Amino acid sequence: MDHRPQAWGRPRDDVYGAYDASYLQNSGPKTVTQSPVVTGTSVIAIKFNEGVVIAADNLASYGSLARFTDVKRLRVFLDSSVVGFGGDVSDMQFLDRHLNELAIDEAYDAAEPTPETPTSPGTLNAANLHKYLQKLMYRRRNDFDPLWNQILVAGLDAASKPFLASVDLRGTAFTSPSLATGFGSALAQPIMRKYAATEEDAARLTREQAVDVVKECMKVLFYRDARSLDKYSIAVVTKAGVELKENEQLERQSWAFAERIKGYGTQTV
Amino acid sequence: MAMFSQNPIMNGPSYSFNDAPRVNGPEGARQHRFDPYTDNGGSTLAIAGADFTIMAGDTRLTSGYSINSRHHPKLFKIGGTTADQKDATIVLSVVGFMADGEALKERLDTICKMYRYRHGKPMSVKACAQRLSTILYQKRFFPYYAYAILGGLDEEGKGAVYSYDPVGSYEREQCRAGGAAASLIMPFLDNQVNFKNQYEPGSGEGHALQEVARRPLTRNEVETLVKDAFDGAVERHIEVGDGLQMMVITSTGIEEILLPLKKD
Numbered sequence: 001m002d003h004r005p006q007a008w009g010r011p012r013d014d015v016y017g018a019y020d021a022s023y024l025q026n027s028g029p030k031t032v033t034q035s036p037v038v039t040g041t042s043v044i045a046i047k048f049n050e051g052v053v054i055a056a057d058n059l060a061s062y063g064s065l066a067r068f069t070d071v072k073r074l075r076v077f078l079d080s081s082v083v084g085f086g087g088d089v090s091d092m093q094f095l096d097r098h099l100n101e102l103a104i105d106e107a108y109d110a111a112e113p114t115p116e117t118p119t120s121p122g123t124l125n126a127a128n129l130h131k132y133l134q135k136l137m138y139r140r141r142n143d144f145d146p147l148w149n150q151i152l153v154a155g156l157d158a159a160s161k162p163f164l165a166s167v168d169l170r171g172t173a174f175t176s177p178s179l180a181t182g183f184g185s186a187l188a189q190p191i192m193r194k195y196a197a198t199e200e201d202a203a204r205l206t207r208e209q210a211v212d213v214v215k216e217c218m219k220v221l222f223y224r225d226a227r228s229l230d231k232y233s234i235a236v237v238t239k240a241g242v243e244l245k246e247n248e249q250l251e252r253q254s255w256a257f258a259e260r261i262k263g264y265g266t267q268t269v
Numbered sequence: 270m271a272m273f274s275q276n277p278i279m280n281g282p283s284y285s286f287n288d289a290p291r292v293n294g295p296e297g298a299r300q301h302r303f304d305p306y307t308d309n310g311g312s313t314l315a316i317a318g319a320d321f322t323i324m325a326g327d328t329r330l331t332s333g334y335s336i337n338s339r340h341h342p343k344l345f346k347i348g349g350t351t352a353d354q355k356d357a358t359i360v361l362s363v364v365g366f367m368a369d370g371e372a373l374k375e376r377l378d379t380i381c382k383m384y385r386y387r388h389g390k391p392m393s394v395k396a397c398a399q400r401l402s403t404i405l406y407q408k409r410f411f412p413y414y415a416y417a418i419l420g421g422l423d424e425e426g427k428g429a430v431y432s433y434d435p436v437g438s439y440e441r442e443q444c445r446a447g448g449a450a451a452s453l454i455m456p457f458l459d460n461q462v463n464f465k466n467q468y469e470p471g472s473g474e475g476h477a478l479q480e481v482a483r484r485p486l487t488r489n490e491v492e493t494l495v496k497d498a499f500d501g502a503v504e505r506h507i508e509v510g511d512g513l514q515m516m517v518i519t520s521t522g523i524e525e526i527l528l529p530l531k532k533d
Contacts, residue, residue: 034302034303035302134368138368141305141368142305142411144305146303146305166337170306171368171372172307172309172337172366172367172368173368173371174330174367175338175341176337176339185335185337186335
């Protein structure tokens with residue numbers, strides 16, 4: 001029995017030989033995330049008259065390999081906000097654990113929920129959560145140890161108005177009536193802006209319209225984003241709470257356009 | 270014997286992966302491909318008048334060729350008693366990397382608030398300007414990538430504009446443009462605010478030319494100049510547009526004006 005705790009749980013040297021420490025990086029600077037490894041693609045979201053719709057597909061890619069096809073990238077916070085993660089999946093899981101801890105701490109402090117206020121005013125709303133994440137991401141970028149994500153936060157603000165905001169790996173934060181990360185900012189955002197160019201437009205949008213727009217955008221993303229999947233998660237956040245569906249299938253796909261694509265430009269052969 | 274090769278006493282400290290000794294590089298030195306900076310575009314402008322200061326900035330937030338937001342203000346009231354900044358007397362504008370800009374704004378605001386609570390009076394623009402320079406220079410070797418302009422009224426009630434570079438060099442000026450379209454707006458301001466290259470018609474040739482007399486501009490003239498400057502910048506710079514936020518600082522308070530700009 002080895003009485004020294006630091007040797008416990010390690011392969012015995014007399015059986016396996018001494019550990020070859022040359023595998024360990026023991027010189028030069030400490031290295032942290034320098035580039036994302038397993039990644040999620042776009043997250044898209046749009047505000048409507050009484051809440052926010054947010055969606056992301058269930059794929060985690062390893063480069064161009066579709067590695068994990070059942071990864072949920074929308075996470076519910078305190079039954080009142082939804083956080084959508086794009087970028088590195090391990091950093092997403094770290095943040096998810098962190099937010100769960102935060103939610104538990106918050107739940108202890110919060111008053112008992114009532115039917116009128118399902119989320120009591122003492123708890124963090126989406127605007128608070130977004131500010132928290134912004135500070136966290138900015139701190140990590142200052143430490144040169146970034147969390148490689150672009151995050152959308154959907155929910156309601158202190159005045160119970162729909163709230164949607166983004167924060168990225170450098171701590172840059174902004175809001176808009178509709179938001180999209182990754183490929184979505186090029187493919188989905190123009191479509192969503194047709195329906196909600198301004199806050200006033202978004203306030204006139206119904207829940208059904210908003211869900212339809214988001215589903216249409218998910219379809220466009222699946223058509224053109226090679227790192228996407230036809231299985232996706234979609235969440236609707238309103239005053240009543242969060243409705244999250246994590247196993248949606250893209251419907252009414254039409255690949256008729258595909259056979260017309262031959263090479264590039266106006267080739268007709 | 271080999272079993273104890275991990276023993277720190279015999280072979281030095283080697284039992285924790287995290288504590289693997291670093292031979293090269295000073296303590297805490299890090300080197301990465303990660304670029305902590307981006308440019309979020311946009312432009313700002315400030316003009317000091319005889320008894321007012323006008324600060325302005327567009328509200329577009331970009332990254333690369335994408336518009337992230339069409340309404341993301343670059344002007345912030347600083348040093349009010351409460352979070353709504355109702356009784357603030359100083360305005361800060363930041364442009365460049367917005368995450369740094371907003372971190373800078375929050376630090377300056379906190380410092381101004383602490384000053385107010387400790388001394389029972391608001392900070393003067395002059396003092397605030399010096400403090401802002403110090404904050405920027407403290408991060409000399411990992412700078413806030415933000416071009417700041419501070420505006421307010423000085424002790425005599427005259428308009429004051431202080432402009433900064435990212436590491437804290439600063440100067441009080443009559444007017445200053447910052448950000449993406451600064452090089453487009455600044456020459457226009459030199460000509461229109463400081464009357465550079467304006468001469469009395471028919472006053473002579475060469476050295477005999479007489480400069481147009483300099484005079485302080487009225488508030489209406491300055492507002493028109495600001496709008497014209499931004500309309501021009503929007504036409505020629507893709508990172509500028511969407512909305513124009515103006516703050517007019519007078520002895521009676523700060524008036525905020527929001528106007529549309531081209532969204533293309």
